[in-house]
Amino acid sequence: MAAEGGKIDPMHQFLIEPLFGRTWEIAGYNIAFTNSALFMVVTLACIWLFMLGGMKRELVPGRWQAAVEGCTGFIANMMHANIGPKGKAFTPYVFSLFMFILVANLVGMLPLGIVPGLHAFTVTSHLTVTGVLAIITFAIVLIVGFGKHGLHFFSLFVPQGTPMLMVPLLFVIELFSFLVRPFSLGLRLFVAMTAGHILLKVLAGFVISGANAGIGTALIVSIPSFVLMIGITLLELLVCAIQAYVFALLASLYLNDAINLH
Amino acid sequence: MPQIAQIVETYASQIFWLLVTFGLIYFVIGRAMLPRIQATVESRDGKIADDIAAAHKAHAEADETEAAYRARIDAARAAAQKATQEAKAEAARDAEVRVKAADAELAAKIAEADTRIAAAQAEALAGIAEVAAEAAQDIVSKVSGATVSRDEAAGAVAAALANG
Numbered sequence: 001m002a003a004e005g006g007k008i009d010p011m012h013q014f015l016i017e018p019l020f021g022r023t024w025e026i027a028g029y030n031i032a033f034t035n036s037a038l039f040m041v042v043t044l045a046c047i048w049l050f051m052l053g054g055m056k057r058e059l060v061p062g063r064w065q066a067a068v069e070g071c072t073g074f075i076a077n078m079m080h081a082n083i084g085p086k087g088k089a090f091t092p093y094v095f096s097l098f099m100f101i102l103v104a105n106l107v108g109m110l111p112l113g114i115v116p117g118l119h120a121f122t123v124t125s126h127l128t129v130t131g132v133l134a135i136i137t138f139a140i141v142l143i144v145g146f147g148k149h150g151l152h153f154f155s156l157f158v159p160q161g162t163p164m165l166m167v168p169l170l171f172v173i174e175l176f177s178f179l180v181r182p183f184s185l186g187l188r189l190f191v192a193m194t195a196g197h198i199l200l201k202v203l204a205g206f207v208i209s210g211a212n213a214g215i216g217t218a219l220i221v222s223i224p225s226f227v228l229m230i231g232i233t234l235l236e237l238l239v240c241a242i243q244a245y246v247f248a249l250l251a252s253l254y255l256n257d258a259i260n261l262h
Numbered sequence: 263m264p265q266i267a268q269i270v271e272t273y274a275s276q277i278f279w280l281l282v283t284f285g286l287i288y289f290v291i292g293r294a295m296l297p298r299i300q301a302t303v304e305s306r307d308g309k310i311a312d313d314i315a316a317a318h319k320a321h322a323e324a325d326e327t328e329a330a331y332r333a334r335i336d337a338a339r340a341a342a343q344k345a346t347q348e349a350k351a352e353a354a355r356d357a358e359v360r361v362k363a364a365d366a367e368l369a370a371k372i373a374e375a376d377t378r379i380a381a382a383q384a385e386a387l388a389g390i391a392e393v394a395a396e397a398a399q400d401i402v403s404k405v406s407g408a409t410v411s412r413d414e415a416a417g418a419v420a421a422a423l424a425n426g
Contacts, residue, residue: 014264016272029274036272037279044283051295057302059309072299091300092292100287127265128276133284194265 008208010201014125014194036129039121043104050103071099075248082252086259093140094255097133098248105193105240109233124243125193127186134186137251141181145258156261185250192243196236203229394419 018032025031054068061069075095079087101124108122123129145153157174158167203225210221395416402410 011264016264016268016276018275026274026278029278030271031275031278033279034272034275036276037283040279040283044286047287047291051291051299054299055295057298059306061306068299069303072296073303076300092296093288095296096284096288096292099291100284123280125265126276128269128273129280132277132280136284190265194263 008201008205010198010205013119013121013197013201016126035119035121036123036126039104039107039123043100043107043123046103046107047099050099071095078249079252082249083256083259087252087255090140090252090255094248094251097137097251098244101133101189101247102241102244105244106237108193108197109236109240122193122197124189125197127190130186130190131182133189133247134182137185137254138182141254141258144255148259149261153258153261156257181250181254185247189243189247192239196232196239199232200229200236203232391416391419391423394423 016034016036018034019038021031021033023030024033050071051068053064054072056062056065058065072095075098076088076091079091079094083090104123108120108125110120112118112120145156149155154171157171157178159170159174162170206225207222207229210217210225213221395412395418398415398419399410399412402408402415
């Protein structure tokens with residue numbers, strides 16, 4: 001959070017600042033290592049460390065191993081329930097997606113602002129990131145769909161038992177809803193994370209501004225805002241998990257369409 | 263909103279680092295670590311299923327053994343009962359035979375004793391007649407002084423005995 005001219009800017013948390021490598025370029029594109037990149041690497045490290053604890057491969061799992069197996073089993077079961085045995089090939093992708101979004105969301109919620117000079121950054125609150133994840137997922141769906149069924153994949157847009165008269169209309173509607181999928185997928189996560197973080201920062205601004213304005217305002221504004229913030233923070237933690245789950249669930253459902261058609 | 267305001271200047275860096283980190287997550291964690299964890303879970307599930315199957319098998323075997331044991335116990339009991347009955351029957355037959363033999367022996371002894379008694383009675387009766395005849399001879403000679411022959415005395419004794 002930054003106080004610029006006494007005003008607290010709730011959008012500052014989304015600002016991308018290059019940390020080093022400002023001049024790094026690939027094919028003319030700047031690839032500076034930014035705070036966003038740092039938090040992606042932190043996310044990667046967290047997931048890797050978490051998974052490393054599950055690699056003991058004991059017959060009777062310890063707590064950590066049980067936690068890791070709970071996560072992998074959760075996604076594996078979801079893939080099996082939504083796609084069937086063929087979904088096993090896509091479990092690594094959906095698991096990576098789920099873990100990346102979940103951990104990035106949670107890392108973004110860490111109260112790192114307490115340490116001076118550190119700002120928590122939520123990777124998944126950036127449209128670029130969620131958009132790329134959505135596009136990769138959609139691309140996999142398209143590649144698998146057309147690779148497996150060829151042009152027959154278009155039959156996905158005609159639900160079974162449709163009267164002939166309705167086919168052209170339904171085809172257009174279904175095609176449109178299909179094409180909207182990557183946008184809804186990417187935007188949902190981006191909006192959920194952005195909105196939650198803005199709300200938290202606005203409330204935090206109330207707490208600080210109220211406290212600065214005097215004891216009376218602190219009592220009326222700061223304390224209720226703070227209590228509300230605790231509730232919203234808990235809600236946000238829930239949203240972190242739910243958004244990761246929703247993204248993974250929708251990815252598995254879209255993959256199911258591509259693999260099994262109907 | 264920096265996400266949109268900064269998109270032109272930062273999208274290349276964002277996408278690059280996302281592809282790097284997400285690629286590492288996918289290939290290192292998703293494709294290398296995840297299958298091994300899944301394999302551990304599967305091997306455990308398999309082991310549990312195997313153990314349960316083995317336990318079921320052992321249970322069935324135990325049931326079978328118990329049934330066999332029961333059958334053998336029943337057979338042994340039946341055989342023992344049969345043997346007991348046979349022994350009882352044999353003992354009864356044996357006892358009967360021996361009782362019959364003893365009866366026969368006793369009957370023979372009784373018959374022998376009867377004949378001996380009859381002989382002794384006859385002998386005694388003969389003795390009485392002779393003594394009576396002698397006594398009659400003596401009595402007649404002492405009372406009357408007449409002498410009676412032995413045959414006359416014997417005839418008189420026989421007549422008196424016959425009259426009672």
